[in-house]
Amino acid sequence: MSDQIPVTFSEQDCRAIYSVIRSRRDVRSEFTSDAIPDDVLGRILDAAHHAPSVGFMQPWDFLLIESVSVRRRIYAHFQEMKQRADMYEAGRANLYKALKLEGILDAPLNVCVTCDRERTKGHGLGRQSDPMTDLYSTVCAVQNLWLAARAESVGVGWVSIIDLDTVKQMLGIPDHVHVVAYLCVGYVSRFRNRPELEDAGWEHRTPLQKLIRFDHWDNRDEDRAARFFVDADVPR
């Protein structure tokens, strides 16, 4: 990768950037066990570390979990949580049961991304008005990691059906450190064209123009919003 930071990106560069954003997937079903080379993992973590952070706080840590015995304990916990979270009725309950929602043991690596809520770096700048901003910074790091991984043809799946305190205890994470994301990371047999939850019929994508408002919450204007996309040249 180049040392130089360009002022502008070419049309081809932009195409790659939009393409990685649009083709990133929350991977659950397609992990292979192939090991991730050190340099690839290094670039992916470095991308995460270049996320924005409130006051330049950099509140994150990256806990890399390769140990099969640790991952087995996490997986057993996930299974219990998945059953407990089944609040659905009839058809949706069956759909829920059939959904694959993690790749904890399929992927060769799990990454627990944490936020140290007492880290003094950044000197509290910007955190007084919104104490959530350190967590948000950590999420930005996760999204960078996810996109960099996709660029490297590495899949990432965010496991959300876990109890954060249980995971903390299993991994020896201290009280003042918050678990933001538990990720499965590995090469994949393929990347789907659409989100897996869309393929499975769980949910569909909302037309973007319905989500745009102007100057005031009550001022929605789909015709005006649709104009943004006439020449945008992105697949709708």
Add this chain to the structure above:
Amino acid sequence: MSDQIPVTFSEQDCRAIYSVIRSRRDVRSEFTSDAIPDDVLGRILDAAHHAPSVGFMQPWDFLLIESVSVRRRIYAHFQEMKQRADMYEAGRANLYKALKLEGILDAPLNVCVTCDRERTKGHGLGRQSDPMTDLYSTVCAVQNLWLAARAESVGVGWVSIIDLDTVKQMLGIPDHVHVVAYLCVGYVSRFRNRPELEDAGWEHRTPLQKLIRFDHWDNRDEDRAARFFVDADVPR
């Protein structure tokens, strides 16, 4: 932009993707008033809308604020909050006062990114174990927006020194909708090589190998972590 989603990205593509991640800045000082063309804004918002979301919930809305009178009210509120948040002593207090922390009136556009916490899309999947995940999804949308903007040579600055409830009231946002990010968006005179807070001497970047742990929180091994970066070919 292409309709096709590639399975793999070329080395040149990867260079562009890492470059946009590394050269993204939290812009405060360099906004110009040049208008953002509709198609550029369309692509940036479309990138945000392709963020991951828990249960494919897509909990976000994008409130585009061009109105000068609305932005003046937000700016007056920011000024009050900045003074109130000055808890620093001696040298750091002077540094704090000198920091420019927003571009609310300099940039032609502000974007308030919200999270509708009662949106039923996604059917609650993944939100029972961690109720913050809808907010995190919205942050992922912000990070996508930020990177796409950088690809388009558009700067973004996240204003964190505001009271979220005051902003909600000013913009008519209902109670159940949470303000996640208030962004200033516009073209810039330049992108800095380093974060503005680093240039200003507020904070420096932590060496990444200090933030990596293996299988258990207590197992930090900087030598092992450093190996990830030997051949990673990213500027350290």
